[in-house]
Amino acid sequence: MTTQEMHLCVIPGDGIGQEVIPAAVAVLQAVMPQVQLTFAEAGWETFQRTGNALPEATLAAARRAGVVLFGAVASPSHPVPGYRSPIVALRREMDVFANLRPSRRWPLHDVRQDIDLLIVRENTECLYVGRERLEGDMAIAERIISRRGSERVARVAFALAAQRKRHLTIVHKANILRVSDGLWRETCLAVAHEFPHVQTDEGLVDSVAYHLVRQPGRYDVLLTPNLYGDILSDLAAALAGGLGMAPSLSLGEGCAIAEPVHGAAPDIAGQGIANPLGAILSVALLLRHVWQRGDLADTIERAVEHVLARGWFTPDIASPAQKTVGTREMEQAVIAALGA
Numbered sequence: 001m002t003t004q005e006m007h008l009c010v011i012p013g014d015g016i017g018q019e020v021i022p023a024a025v026a027v028l029q030a031v032m033p034q035v036q037l038t039f040a041e042a043g044w045e046t047f048q049r050t051g052n053a054l055p056e057a058t059l060a061a062a063r064r065a066g067v068v069l070f071g072a073v074a075s076p077s078h079p080v081p082g083y084r085s086p087i088v089a090l091r092r093e094m095d096v097f098a099n100l101r102p103s104r105r106w107p108l109h110d111v112r113q114d115i116d117l118l119i120v121r122e123n124t125e126c127l128y129v130g131r132e133r134l135e136g137d138m139a140i141a142e143r144i145i146s147r148r149g150s151e152r153v154a155r156v157a158f159a160l161a162a163q164r165k166r167h168l169t170i171v172h173k174a175n176i177l178r179v180s181d182g183l184w185r186e187t188c189l190a191v192a193h194e195f196p197h198v199q200t201d202e203g204l205v206d207s208v209a210y211h212l213v214r215q216p217g218r219y220d221v222l223l224t225p226n227l228y229g230d231i232l233s234d235l236a237a238a239l240a241g242g243l244g245m246a247p248s249l250s251l252g253e254g255c256a257i258a259e260p261v262h263g264a265a266p267d268i269a270g271q272g273i274a275n276p277l278g279a280i281l282s283v284a285l286l287l288r289h290v291w292q293r294g295d296l297a298d299t300i301e302r303a304v305e306h307v308l309a310r311g312w313f314t315p316d317i318a319s320p321a322q323k324t325v326g327t328r329e330m331e332q333a334v335i336a337a338l339g340a
Contacts, residue, residue: 006035006291009065011058013087014043015264016274016327017071023276023331024069024260027303028283030335031296038065042086043264044074054086059093067290068094068257069283074264087259088130091123096250096257097149098156099123100285101233103216103240107309109319112239114217118164119236120157121229123250125149128226145180145225150187154223156251158195161221168192170202171224171232184225209235237261244275244316247282249289256290258282272326275314277304280334303337 008028012021028035040058047053053073062068073087099121105111131142161168170188174181185202192200203211205228211218212232216239224232237246246261260278268274280300288297308317312333315324325333 006032007038007065007067008035008286009038009040009058009062009068011040011042011062011068011070013071013264014045014074015072015266015269016262017043017073017264019269019272019274019327020260020276020279021069021071023327024279024283026331027280027300027334027338028287030338031299032287032291032293042070042073042090044076044083046086047080047083051082053083054089058086059090062090062094063255066255067286068255069279069286070257070259071279072260072262072264074266087257088128091250091257094252094255094257095124096252096255097122097124098153098251099229100160100249100251100289101229101236101261102247102285103233103236106241106245107305108241108245108313108317109322111241112216114215115236115239117216117219117222117236118160119222119224119229119233120153120160121224121233122149122153122226124226126226128230143177143180145184147183147187150184151191154188154191155194157221157223158191158198161198162195165220166197167199167220168201169208169219169222170200171205171208171222171228172202173205173228175204181225188223205232208232212236213239234261241317244278244314245281246278247280247285249282249285251289256286258286258290272328273315273324274327275316276327276330277314277317277334280304280331299338300334303334306337307333 012018038061040061042054042058075085101119104116105113125144127143129144172181172185174185237243243262248261250257260282284297284300287293313322318324
């Protein structure tokens with residue numbers, strides 16, 4: 001890959017996004033100094049200032065780069081005329097249809113030792129299409145599951161499963177939602193025939209949630225519709241150190257958005273104590289799956305493990321008796337450990 005192809009649009013967003021994204025960028029530049037950066041704005045603060053949460057200039061910059069590192073969004077809890085979540089809008093505009101959420105054990109005090117899995121979540125359909133309406137005293141939401149949408153994310157998931165332990169579980173609730181989840185199940189099982197070397201099974205979403213808590217080691221790759229994946233991936237993150245440790249990557253045709261899973265956390269924003277590891281590990285996903293630099297992704301992940309093993313913790317991942325460090329200190333510790 002040439003230097004010209006290594007473009008990244010950086011959108012810190014709101015709250016602690018403006019603290020953890022610079023840390024992730026610093027780590028990325030330490031391992032890949034040739035990356036070309038463009039900075040853009042989006043989020044609730046941008047909306048309050050400009051009246052647009054995702055300015056056209058930001059969208060244009062994201063499209064030009066094709067690869068985005070996004071921080072966090074502080075969306076209001078009440079309807080605000082003209083406001084739409086910028087990250088949801090950006091995902092739709094870039095059509096990043098496959099969301100990757102890995103969860104693995106880290107040297108932390110409350111992490112399950114038998115967790116090492118990847119949730120691949122359809123990212124553009126299901127209830128998140130936002131088709132809601134009121135009819136009298138009833139609120140109605142439409143759920144969209146298409147054959148095309150199911151096929152394309154299934155192929156991504158099976159291809160990734162083939163690179164891991166060759167085991168994939170299709171998650172659904174087709175025993176109740178026979179039409180929508182029935183189409184999802186049928187389509188994913190059809191794609192499974194294209195990957196005969198991958199062991200494929202299926203599970204009802206409530207049963208999968210139960211077994212994920214009881215025995216996460218039974219799963220390797222979980223393939224889910226949008227809503228189920230959103231819920232199960234947060235559950236898995238709780239078993240692997242919490243949301244501060246949780247990275248994600250959304251893939252489309254020739255484009256990608258990397259982002260830590262956590263929100264804007266206004267209660268700690270500006271205090272310099274936010275955990276940057278979710279953002280740093282999101283950069284590692286970008287290196288592995290977009291820029292095809294698995295060696296550099298491994299370097300970053302080893303550095304994170306080394307730092308944690310040496311007892312460097314931000315407040316969200318520390319036990320009551322452990323000493324904590326801030327965002328900047330964690331960033332510098334990871335950079336120092338890149339050669340370890």
